[in-house]
Amino acid sequence: MRPDTVEAAPLPPRSFPTPTGRLLRALVYAFSAVAGIVWALVAYVNLPMMDRGVPGAGAWPLFLSCAVVVSSLVGLLTEWRAGPSEEDDTPLQLPAGRHLRHLVLFVASLLLYYALLPVLGFLLASVAMLFACQVIFLAPRRYWRKLAMALVLGLAVHLLFAVVLDFSLPQGVLGLL
Structure with a gap:
């Protein structure tokens, strides 16, 4: 050099x-x-x-x-x-730990809701989705209260769209009854 x-x-x-x-x-x-x-x-x-x-x-x-x-x-x-x-x-920090678990479970429940909507119908699939979201994000006890809340909200949304607004919603297994 x-x-x-x-x-x-x-x-x-x-x-x-x-x-x-x-x-x-x-x-x-x-x-x-x-x-x-x-x-x-x-x-x-x-x-x-x-x-x-x-x-x-x-x-x-x-x-x-x-x-x-x-x-x-x-x-x-x-x-x-x-x-x-x-x-x-x-x-940017990606979620980790409990927050990552909540995110993954929520996305999985949305995909499951989408898949079960034609089979179970709007009412049953919505109640199941609302119950799953409460179990994922809220304290893990008093499941009967979570189920009651999911039933009330699911029925209220179903009545709003199916009866009041006269929308055609997927019936699923309830349509067979």
């Missing part, structure tokens, strides 16, 4: 930025907006908007998807206008 040359320091390994809370919120808003648009298109194409002069089966999903898109765009705009803050630079 010649005495007049300087040896270059080795380059540090390339690292990617750690996701932060602000980035994650922006991604969730953007994903929600896209999902809302897709849901609106699916509802508009596949479901009737009007049925005998009253809102049809596609009206409610279309309304909800529009609300999701608007609220997601408002969230994105709010994030963009707020600018960065010191707390947004903290690295």
